[in-house]
Amino acid sequence: MYLFSGLKQQLQSYLEPSQVKEIEESYVFARDAHDGQLRSSGDPYITHPVAVTKILASLHLDQQTLMAALLHDVIEDCEVTRDELAEKFGDRVAELVEGVSKLTQIKFRSREEAQAENFRKMMMAMVEDLRVVLIKLADRLHNMRTLGSLRPDKQRRIAQETIEIYAPIANRLGMYAIRMELEELGFAAKYPMRCRVVRDSVKKARGNRKEIISSICDNIQNRLDSEHIDAEVSGREKSPFSIYQKMLEKVGEKVRVFNDIMDVYGFRVITDTEDNCYRILGQLHNLYRPVPGRFKDYIAIPKTNGYQSLHTTLRGPHGLHIEVQVRTTVMDQMAENGVAAHWLYKSGNNINRAEIRAREWMRNLLELQKNTGDSLEFIESVKVDLFPDEVYLFTPNGNIIELPKGATPVDFAYAIHTDVGNSCIACKVDGKISALSSELSNGQTVEIITAPGAKPNPGWLSFVTTSKARTNIRHFIKNLRRDDAINLGRRLLEKALGVSLDTIDQSIIKRVTTEIRHTNFDDILAEIGLGQTASVIIAHRLDPKVETAEKKHEDSDRPLAIKGTEGMMIEYAKCCHPIPGDPIVGTVSNSGGFILHRQDCNNVANHRDQLDKFVPVQWEKDIVGEFRVELRVEVVNQHGVLAKVTSLIADDGVNIANIEIDPRDGTTNLLSFLIDVKHRLHLANLIRKIRLYDFVIKVSRHR
Structure with a gap:
């Protein structure tokens, strides 16, 4: 024992x-x-x-x-x-x-x-x-x-x-x-x-500074005693690891060396009340000259982990920069022990801010856990929270929002509430309209502008920094993709069955769902839509007669109708840009969705023997929507030609997504327009109008 x-x-x-x-x-x-x-x-x-x-x-x-x-x-x-x-x-x-x-x-x-x-x-x-x-x-x-x-x-x-x-x-x-x-x-x-x-460098730099440290401690203590402020002053050396971390930081393109580290020595002043902390700060700034831009008030605005203290850097004797932290005894215990101070300070009215912040963080972890797809995505999200370098921002009402350095207005929107982030369309930073991708700085006031029905933009993932924003955007995209997959899966299954799913008895659907060990039938439809399960296999389970040779032949002749509203599960090939009216063919993509090509597209012409990769498709009657196509216009090189053609296209109600100009021999130019049209007839009418210009040599749709 x-x-x-x-x-x-x-x-x-x-x-x-x-x-x-x-x-x-x-x-x-x-x-x-x-x-x-x-x-x-x-x-x-x-x-x-x-x-x-x-x-x-x-x-x-x-x-x-x-x-x-x-x-x-x-x-x-x-x-x-x-x-x-x-x-x-x-x-x-x-x-x-x-x-x-x-x-x-x-x-x-x-x-x-x-x-x-x-x-x-x-x-x-x-x-x-x-x-x-x-x-x-x-x-x-x-x-x-x-x-x-x-x-x-x-x-x-x-x-x-x-x-x-x-x-x-x-x-x-x-x-x-x-x-x-x-x-x-x-x-x-x-x-x-x-x-x-690093340790040897600190020893060499120390020299006679032990006496200086002792002298500074005495100076501060004497000043506080003379003002009848009850406080305890102590000096310390920065740890080798923190010095090393500061040396790794770059200033511009310059790597910092040991002599660049200003606050190798620091002091801590512990007092009894918050009011005394600010009185002590005033005495310190009277005793030694403060270094501009090096003051931080973590009492009014605590760190994410609940840490509270006043930080200031002063120019001491012999030009020595000294960092001073001022805090109360309770703040010091909280700073040293964090959430563990809950057990040290069970009595009294002290609120353990570290514990409150930790609980908030853990609630966020639960939300992350629900919304992330796998462990690798979860670990990527949590890493952001484990290495915060905070910026403090204000809402128009004066509330403080803490975010990691590099955060954007989208991160700010999600920090307020998930619904605010999902419906965010624009923002004002310090009263001025600003880009949603702009990096926010300490002390800025951010106003988020929302709109009913607005949805997260997948492009936000390229610049958001917080795990909450990233996870919620991904979660929305996954749900959107799932909805698209379920709708497409339903249509593929109905095509294989030859009848509407509504006509199938619910008891049969439940039995098949249980047999395949799924919790609900939507999961099966999503798998069909993603290309993970063959529709004919599920159709056979629902109706054994589906797999007869006659039925198979009938099904193969019945193309899947494309409505133009399938969302993310249907992709229109960028190589040939199919539009309503074009003969089309569908191929299964690597991600499980479908890619539509024109039947004469060179990229599918040589793979028609791979029947498992092809799906017979056709355009729905009276299809409504806008479809991208590439239009090429060869023109005489004259002043104002581009303006006239673009004006004509715009006046016809056609959106221009991109323009490229290819100078040919100096006398002619090839103008390539990426435009959105409704169907082949719409495109044909536009081509006819462009041909009426006398400077136009040739107009064609790129194949």
Whole structure:
């Protein structure tokens, strides 16, 4: 029990004797379960869960979390089941242990589906119970502290995971102290030479600055004492990892070197009230000259993870730039421990902003989980949230919206509400009409203009930065594609059946849906529309007579009617631009939809023997819509020719999508117009009008 004695002293400082006794019982169980197992260092394995529990006990976490921390490896490494744990220690402890056990090894940069799925599990475990990830962070922290016993290549791999996943998660949860230690240990293990160089540079730069730091602390303290402001001042050195990160930042095209890093030294002033924070700031700016543009008020506008503090950079003695953070004692505890401060500060009226922000983030994770298609898409979305560099923006009503750096008005719209984002058509930034793709800056006021019936533009995906915007746009496109697929699948199935689906008995449809193991018939129709299931197979299940030779022959002669309203599932080939009136043929695309070609198109002429790729199609009677076609006009090279032709086309009510000019021999030009027409007769009338100009040599539709 000697291992437990040190932990027991920690626990007795804030837990009831009965709770300490239950935790001791879980220790005995874990010790016996791990009996004979050793760590890579040669130490008994039980030393690891005890060390993890000590880290969590220092944050005053609750009894269930500490019991789960002691038991967190027994399911994975020992012959212990979840049911055994539930019977002995209760369901909640068993669930926490099982939650931690499911979080297997993660490689953040890997593109393999299984590894992305592990990351997704970690995020979802956090949503279900935040304590699962707190145990995992403590587990990783102790593993990093004892990393030296592993092979160098394994050290680097684990260090990379730590810097790229665990440290950002700790930061997102506001746990600054754990994040800092994870980053420092990860930096030393991943880049040992770079870490050594930075540390040596700091030592050389330090010189007699210890005395300067002490002098600055005394100056600040004396000034505050003279003004009767109760505060505690401390100086610190920036960590090697944060110095290294700043050196990686480019200023324009210039890479920063060590001497460019201004705030290698910093100071922290801790006081009792928020009002005193602002009084202290005034005294600091009187004592030393502030550096313009280096003041940030995170008290009025907290960071996304709930962090609150005043930041200012001052020009100190000997030209030394010093960074000062001013905050209250509660803010300091929140900054160090984030969501874990919930357990440190259970009493009083203190609101744990970090916990509130974490809960909001986790609600967003649930929304992401519902709307993303797979684990790789989910991990791509969450990465944006894990590496935020915030900009703070205002609504016209004065509300503050926090977004990642590089965010656009579309991101802003979705941050307000999903419906606002979906119906967004334009925006005003600081009162002026601005592009939806423009990058927003700190302090701007953004007004979103919406319209009923407006829909997200798939092109927005090329510039949005937030996971909420990206996921909702993708979700809309997927639903749109699904609706198109269902409609097309219904028509293909009815073509194979030879009758309307409405005439088929609902009991038969339900039976077939169950037989194929689908939840609803729309899923089957979508698969048919996407080309994943043959319509004739489903038709045969619905009506066994469908597969007779006579029926097959009848079906093959009945072309699918194209209405022009099929949406994303029907694509009009850009090589030949078919329009109503043209003889057409349909081919199955790689994405499962259909591409319509003209029958004389060279791109399909040589593949007519591949019957599985072709679908007989024809235009619906009285089809309504606009269809793109390429019109070529050869003209004499005269002044004003282009203006006259484009004016004629526009006056005829035809939209011009694109114009290209090809100078021939200096005396003639070839004008290529990409235009939208209703049908062949509409195009023929337009060609006839253009031919009336005396400068026109030839007009033709490009084939």
